[in-house]
Amino acid sequence: MQEATIDKCNMLFCDYYKQWISIYKEGAIRPVTMQKYNMAYRWLSKLIPDLIICDLDRFSYQKLLNDYALEHERQTTMDFHHHLKCAILDAVDEGLIPHDPTRKAIIKGKQPRQKKPKFLNQFELHKLLEDLELTEQLNMDWLILLVAKTGMRFSEALALTPKDFDLSHQLLSVSKTWDYKGQGGFLPTKNQSSIRKIPLDWKTVMQFAQLIKNLPDDKPVFIQKKIYNSTVNDLLARHCKHAHVPEISIHGLRHTHASLLLFAGVSIASVARRLGHSNITTTQKTYLHIIQELESKDIDIIMRSLSNLNS
Template sequence: MLNNIDNTDLFYNYYAQWIEIYKEGAIRKVTMDKYRLTLAWIQKLAPDLKVGDMTRITYQKLLNDYAEFHERQTTMDFHHQLKGAILDAVDEGLIERDPTRKAIIKGKNPKKKKIKYLNQFELHKLLSNLNLGQEVNWDWFILLVAKTGMRFSEALAITPRDFDFTKQSLSINKTWDYKNGGGYMPTKNQSSVRKIQIDWQLIIQFSTLVKDLPEDEPIFISGKVYNSTINNILARYCKKVDVPIISIHGLRHTHASLLLFAGVSIASVAQRLGHSSMTTTQKTYLHVIQELESKDVDLVMRSLSSLN
């Protein structure tokens, strides 16, 4: 049982202590920040709710109030972050029955989604206009992310030693903490530690580009780095060549989408992206997979119609 907590205490106090004990130091900072944001919403929406008063009705009302400001998926995330703490309170006898059972997840209609990736023709237009000189610049960074599908923080952490030019591979084993002043950090999860194959053209380009750089220092870091800086550079190029404006993370989506359209298996794409499971890949690229399935149906029908 949490220290000095009983069923007459305010629920947000219980939740604050719960995330401090069970989550602090066990999860990444970005995930911890989401739990703290959930706590702030509980304080805002149910400041007087006591632990022992958490019933199915009061819990559903809390979800409904949250859903008025958020889309359904965000409300689902809010529900999942609360559920672990509430089930622990049930186990400890602070709440009589599980109030999260059969909870209904509502939410605002999702906003029209921005285009997150480019097609092959658009990507070719973008990359052919990059300024790839003899010195390291952010244009080289854009090219590397487009051809590897790395996360932004992973690409920032790449050093010359991470390239194996003989085997045409790149080792991804760390990230760069650009949000908190710099320094190496672990990858998002264990599956994110990986080696990926890169094409011979990129091998030749980067073997020349990094040959005189320190082996164990990040290639692209020279001071504080902002995600917005590189996104602005990318946006200018997108406007220049008249393609949809995407972010650096959109290059990761572009990379994965092109692989899927080329017929690469979901398992291979998941491994290359460093996803913890194929389920993550399937959810993220459902739109691409559905489009491919439609093409497969057409192909199957054409094949069957040719049979006599």
Template sequence: MMKKTTLSQQYFCDYFREWVVTYKEGAIRSVTMKKYHATLWWIKTLAPQLRLSELTRINYQKLLNDYAKQHERQTTMDFHHQLKGAILDAVDEGLLLIDPTRKAIIKGKAPAVKKNKYLNQFELQALLNHLNLSTSLTWDWFILLVAKTGMRFSEALAITPEDFDFSHQTLHVNKTWNYKEQGGFSPTKNRSSVRKIQIDWQTVIQFSQLIKALPEGKPIFSHLILGNGRVYNSTLNGILSRACKKANIAEISIHGLRHTHASLLLFAGVSIASVARRLGHSSMTTTQHTYLHIIQELENQDTDIVMRHLAGLC
């Protein structure tokens, strides 16, 4: 058994690598695991000689600052959170006397100009009007399904015929498609992501006809997926981008359709709790953080309503 003094002299990158293997390997999704491996790579690149015992607040802040020079603030924040998990365990084990991550300042490059995150109701309607919805399932039908349900890209790819319950107008989301690797079904992002989404009658009628002859247990869009099980997000974004141009509206991504779905529900007066459940968020906090700008706009509208109501009391 190595003494604590010896353990504290090991390189921080080695401690982090062992921590990831011990606590994360086999417990998180492969996509998330890749992010931890990327974090390890950056530690080795930016501070290969930094020992665990040398992790003072100043040295830790310097590591964050060096990382922030090449990354946006949110990415730096994610980097910080992964490092912090390992460092707090080192503190608990007595390998560090203080928490060097305390009061860390998160910096980062200015965010790149991004595409619009969501469409308004009229823009969405224009987009749907320009989709080529033929009698067989195409990527245009995929776009419609995501717009109507707010599913994540990987969730929509994994939908099979038996996931539809047409009599109760629901769609059961209980798996994802591992589109970044060799294909195949994978678990959902979290337990809250397993859910039943209510769908409208028009969608029920459309998809009941489209999938009636499809085999069970197989994704309904499987004939569009490459032979190696992979689907490129950029391919779908390209199809959606062309449809947006035809409709003469702002271009958005497939994930932007999910934001559009949630935004329209919030503007329609649907509660944050209901939107969170429909999106499969692990907590309402996630929903509130993601759609803060919309919630603030709705609160301003609420204030106007309250003032008009009070002014009418005399």
């Protein structure tokens, strides 16, 4: 083994991981994803601060995952595992670790917390929207309405400017996001498929034509100061409570929008395009329970149709 490799082999694994993030990830991924890698580094520093990279084997790696899982749900532990694995495989390729310690890793985790419902039904959504205070000036209630009617991501809705509203063609252009988790400012969309034009109903067009007519073309219509996801979720929760419907998050409105379209008979491909999913598989996985319910209804329709055929 060369001297440089021997020196590197004696590095602390958390130091190697920090260096790996800096070289391979910094500037190549979205800031929100970078935060997850940095968070994984902080957990390494807490759980295995003294582990040398060449001592990382299946046993020590499994213990690391087990210790992490004591304070996190299984899905979060799985994400942590995925954030570490690429760096570890690179260390294996460099000859710093003789065998892949992540092979056959067992993912554990705490019992999931009671989660909010993911979406509302059509009746519940109507009750919620009736409770909104839609003033003559744009406020966060208007943002809630727009997310419910378009299925946009929260960051996409925050980034909207007046020039994104093509009112004559009843279209809304999504081409950027707002960095509400960081220092503010425009960021690229989640993926290339997220750049899209969403058709709007005529009533929403008429409402927003009045709301944005005197606003600067290139300034976000919903941003006056620093805004937090939790602030809008708290506002939405108050409206849900007042309307006597299940409490959902702002992201739950995106799920509600997609669910209502699927139940209305809109194709999965059209829903995927409207949501800005990179492929139909993402939509199918996210809304599997609804698709299965619709398939059950389809089978009933098929059976009734067949039974009506003359033999």
